[in-house]
Amino acid sequence: MIGPDHVRTMARYNAWQNENLYGAADTLDDAARRAERGAFFGSIEATLNHLLWGDRIWMSRFAGMPKPPGGIADSRTLTPDWATLRIERDRTDSQIIAWAAGLTETDLAGEHTWYSGAAGREVTKPLWLLVTHMFNHQTHHRGQVHAMLTAAGAKPGDTDLFMMPET
Numbered sequence: 001m002i003g004p005d006h007v008r009t010m011a012r013y014n015a016w017q018n019e020n021l022y023g024a025a026d027t028l029d030d031a032a033r034r035a036e037r038g039a040f041f042g043s044i045e046a047t048l049n050h051l052l053w054g055d056r057i058w059m060s061r062f063a064g065m066p067k068p069p070g071g072i073a074d075s076r077t078l079t080p081d082w083a084t085l086r087i088e089r090d091r092t093d094s095q096i097i098a099w100a101a102g103l104t105e106t107d108l109a110g111e112h113t114w115y116s117g118a119a120g121r122e123v124t125k126p127l128w129l130l131v132t133h134m135f136n137h138q139t140h141h142r143g144q145v146h147a148m149l150t151a152a153g154a155k156p157g158d159t160d161l162f163m164m165p166e167t
Helices: 004-023 028-033 044-063 072-077 081-102 105-109 127-151
Strands: 109-114 123-125
Touching: 004 105, 004 127, 028 044, 028 127, 044 072, 044 081, 044 109, 044 127, 081 109, 105 127, 109 127, 123 127
Parallel strands: none
Antiparallel strands: 109 123
16 A cells, blocks of 8 residues: 555656646647647647546545546547646646645545446545556656657656656
């Protein structure tokens, strides 16, 4: 089982890496960010929208934050433009960090039940497993975005966890 310190570290890592990838994506124009690149969600911007949607759906379950509209298929168009996506990403990262700051060992040891649209049924799992899944989902899709950015000529920075700044 993971502990609260791990969750806080991963919340910081998430924000750090989002800033890294969004900074690299800022060097591209809208057309390059929206270009079909063969990834599951198609483009850099669509994948980043999906990732924001995913974080918000999990935070709606974990912390009672508002549920994002639509389902997985709609997630690629969560925000109307790049500027809004960037603002909403920063806001959500701050919310994840604040939520992680208050998490306890007892919280993580408990179970969580929710209706999963992906599974089509109610699911109950240990919270620590679901939190691990959320961070794994982030890393998975950021890896896709990193590859698309690199192919588009952008240069994301370091992604190694041990290189994350202390503050």
